[in-house]
Amino acid sequence: MTVSNQTTSGAGKDILLEVRGLKKYFQVKTGLFKSVDLKAVDDVSFSIRKGETLGIVGESGCGKTTLGRTILRLEEPTGGDILYAGESILHRDMNEFRDKMQIVFQDPYASLDPRKTVSDIIGEAMDIRKMYPNKAERRDRILELMELVGLNQQFYNRFPHEFSGGQRQRIGIARSLAAGPSFIVCDEPVSALDVSIQAQIINMLEDLQKEKQLTYLFIAHDLAVVKHISRHVGVMYLGHMVELAESYELYKNPLHPYTQMLLSSIPVANPDLSRSRKRIRLTGEIPSPLSPPSGCPFRNRCPKADGKCAECLPSLEDTGSGHLAACHHL
Amino acid sequence: MGNSNGVMLQVNDLAISFFTKKDEIQAVRGISYELNRGEVLGIVGESGSGKSVSSHAILRLTPDNGVVKSGEILFEGNDILKMDKKQMEKLRGDRISMIFQDPMTALDPLFTVEYQLNESLKKHTDLSKEQRHARMIELLDLVEINQPERRLRQYPHELSGGMRQRIMIAMALSCNPDILIADEPTTALDVTIQAQIIDLLKDLKERLGMAIIFITHDLGVVSDICDKIIVMYAGKVVEEGTSRQIFYEHTHPYTQGLLESVPEVDTPVEQRLKPIPGNPPDMSCLREGCAFAPRCPYAMSICAREDAPLIELDETHAAACWKLLKREEVPAV
Numbered sequence: 001m002t003v004s005n006q007t008t009s010g011a012g013k014d015i016l017l018e019v020r021g022l023k024k025y026f027q028v029k030t031g032l033f034k035s036v037d038l039k040a041v042d043d044v045s046f047s048i049r050k051g052e053t054l055g056i057v058g059e060s061g062c063g064k065t066t067l068g069r070t071i072l073r074l075e076e077p078t079g080g081d082i083l084y085a086g087e088s089i090l091h092r093d094m095n096e097f098r099d100k101m102q103i104v105f106q107d108p109y110a111s112l113d114p115r116k117t118v119s120d121i122i123g124e125a126m127d128i129r130k131m132y133p134n135k136a137e138r139r140d141r142i143l144e145l146m147e148l149v150g151l152n153q154q155f156y157n158r159f160p161h162e163f164s165g166g167q168r169q170r171i172g173i174a175r176s177l178a179a180g181p182s183f184i185v186c187d188e189p190v191s192a193l194d195v196s197i198q199a200q201i202i203n204m205l206e207d208l209q210k211e212k213q214l215t216y217l218f219i220a221h222d223l224a225v226v227k228h229i230s231r232h233v234g235v236m237y238l239g240h241m242v243e244l245a246e247s248y249e250l251y252k253n254p255l256h257p258y259t260q261m262l263l264s265s266i267p268v269a270n271p272d273l274s275r276s277r278k279r280i281r282l283t284g285e286i287p288s289p290l291s292p293p294s295g296c297p298f299r300n301r302c303p304k305a306d307g308k309c310a311e312c313l314p315s316l317e318d319t320g321s322g323h324l325a326a327c328h329h330l
Numbered sequence: 331m332g333n334s335n336g337v338m339l340q341v342n343d344l345a346i347s348f349f350t351k352k353d354e355i356q357a358v359r360g361i362s363y364e365l366n367r368g369e370v371l372g373i374v375g376e377s378g379s380g381k382s383v384s385s386h387a388i389l390r391l392t393p394d395n396g397v398v399k400s401g402e403i404l405f406e407g408n409d410i411l412k413m414d415k416k417q418m419e420k421l422r423g424d425r426i427s428m429i430f431q432d433p434m435t436a437l438d439p440l441f442t443v444e445y446q447l448n449e450s451l452k453k454h455t456d457l458s459k460e461q462r463h464a465r466m467i468e469l470l471d472l473v474e475i476n477q478p479e480r481r482l483r484q485y486p487h488e489l490s491g492g493m494r495q496r497i498m499i500a501m502a503l504s505c506n507p508d509i510l511i512a513d514e515p516t517t518a519l520d521v522t523i524q525a526q527i528i529d530l531l532k533d534l535k536e537r538l539g540m541a542i543i544f545i546t547h548d549l550g551v552v553s554d555i556c557d558k559i560i561v562m563y564a565g566k567v568v569e570e571g572t573s574r575q576i577f578y579e580h581t582h583p584y585t586q587g588l589l590e591s592v593p594e595v596d597t598p599v600e601q602r603l604k605p606i607p608g609n610p611p612d613m614s615c616l617r618e619g620c621a622f623a624p625r626c627p628y629a630m631s632i633c634a635r636e637d638a639p640l641i642e643l644d645e646t647h648a649a650a651c652w653k654l655l656k657r658e659e660v661p662a663v
Contacts, residue, residue, distance in 0.1 A: 059520035060491075164609050165377075194376040195547060199591035199605030206602075221520065228593040228603065251595055265525035266595055267550030271573045274554040285490050285523060 016215045017183055018047035022080035024070045038289050040066040042239040053216040055230030057223050059286055063239040064219045068185040072101055099179035106188035108168035112160040118171055119156045125178040145174040166197035183215045223266050227251050235259045238297035241316055245323040255325040257302045304329045339365040344401035346383055353614040357383045359565035370542045372552035375562035378610055381545050385511050389422055424454045427502035431514040433494035437486040443497055444482035454505045469500040492523035511543045561585050564611050564621035571647035582649040583626045628653050
C-alpha cells in the first residue's frame, strides 16, 4: 500500500485499491433552514496492494466505518476518487463491481435476515448474478463455502437464530465470499464476539486471505487485533488520517501524539507490565464532529499543541521510509 | 462493623436458574467467593458465563423468570436473599451500589443530571437542600468532571459516553457505599476513555477505601486494578486466585486458553493466534461432566463424566480441573 512513491509513479501494478482525497460529508440540520456539514471522512488517501491488509483504527466517531462504506459506494462520496484495479468506480454502475468488492459487517445479529435459511443467505449473491442456474451446482457451491468457513454442512437449511455469534459471523463471511470477491471491507468483524471466538475468526480470515489472495480493509477499534492482522495500519481521528505506516513500525515507533496516546491506553493482560508501564495521562474526549477545532483536529487534547496547530491543518507527510504522519511537531 | 478478618461479603454455593416455557437454563451453578473490605475482585468470563447474573443477585436484581435455587449471600453476616423490602432499600445505594455497562440506558433521559443525583441523596441522607447541592458538586469533582454547575443542569443526551459513565459513578458513590459493583463499566467506551475510567476507579478505591467487584470479559482491563480474580465458565468458578496467580501461574485450561487467544500489542505479527476451539456450551442442555471438556485440549475420560471440584493449590489459588490431581487421586469411573 501506500507509500508515497507508488502514488507518484502512477500506481504500481499490484495495487488493487486506491483512494484519493476521499471525502464524505453529511448534512445535518441545525435549524429550519440551517444545516452544517458533518465531515465524516475528510481528504483521506491511501492504496492497498493485492493480497495485503490495511488496518484502520480510531475511536467511535472517527469516520472509520463511513470510510469503509464510502469505498464500496454504500454511501456516495462527496469528493475524491476511488480506483479499483486502476479504474475509477465513481461514475460506474456499482453492480459491475459488487461481486469484486464485498463487506463483512460488525453485528452478526443484525446483518443476517432472520427469515432466510443459511443456504439462501449465502446463495443470494449467486442467485442475483445467476451464477449457477443448475440447482445441484448451486448447492455444491454453497456447501463448499460453508466448509471453507468451518460451518457444519448439516446447517444448510437452518435459520440464523439457531447459531451463536461466532457461527453467524462465519455465515456473514461465507456470504461475502459467495460471488468470488478480491477485496473485502471487514468492518469490526470480531468486536461483537467473545474473546475465545475472536481468535478463531481472525485466523480464518488470515487463512482465506492466503488461499484466495484476498485484499482486506480491516476496520476495528481494538489496536492489538488490527496490528495482528494488518500489514499497514492507518489511524483516523475526526475524519482525518493522522498516521499511516507499516504495522510493526507504527506500534514500535508511533509519531503522532494521538497514536501514542491510543497505544498507551490499551489494556494489557499482564499486571506487572501494566503497573510499571508509563501511561500518558489522557485528558478530554473526542470533540463533536459538528464543531471540530480549527487547524489540527487533535489540538485540544494534544500535549504539544501551540499556535500553529490552531491555524492550519497539518498534512499527512512521509517522515521517511513510508511512515506518514500529520503533525506540526515531528 | 464486619468480621474481624475483614470479610464483608460472602457468597456461598449460589445457584440461579432461568425458566422458559420449555427449559431450565442453569445460569449460575453453585459459586462461592469472599470479598474483603477495600478489596477489588475481578469476575472474568465470556457471555453466558453467569458473571453478571451472579453479581446482580447481590442486589436482588435477578429478573422475574430467574430463581435463586440455592445458596446464600452474606453481607456483614446477614443473608441478603432473606432481607425484606425495607432492609433491601437500605442496602441498595447506601451500602452496596452498582454501575452498568451502558450508561445511556441506566440514566433517565427525561431528567437532568441534578435531578437524578439528588434523588438518591434525598432518599438515603438527611442533608438539607443546600448541603445536597454542595455534595453533588463535590461528587462531580470527585469523578473529575469539569464545570460541575453546568453539567448538573444538562440532560444525559448532552453528555458523551465517558461523561455519562462518570455521572453513573458519581451517583453510585453518593452515599459512600462499602461495595461498588461495576458490571462491564468500560465495555461500551473507547480505549482512551476506558483507560480514564479505570484510572478513576483505581483512584477512588484508594481514596474512599471501598471494595469493588469488577465484572468484565476482558482480562486486560482488570490486570492492574484487581487484587483477586475469579474466572467463570458456564456458571461455575473454574479458577480463582490473586491477580498475579491468574496471569502468571494459571492452571485451568480455560484460563490459559483465554489468555492465549488474545493478541497482545507486543506479540510478533507473524505469530498465529491460538483460539479456543469450539463454542461455549448451550446452557439449556448442559451435559454431564466438566462443561469445558468438549473444548479442552487436555480432556480425559473422567472429564466427560464428572465435574472437577475446586482444588486448592494454595491459600489463595484454586482451580477446578482433574489434571491438577495425581492419577491415583482421581476417582475411578
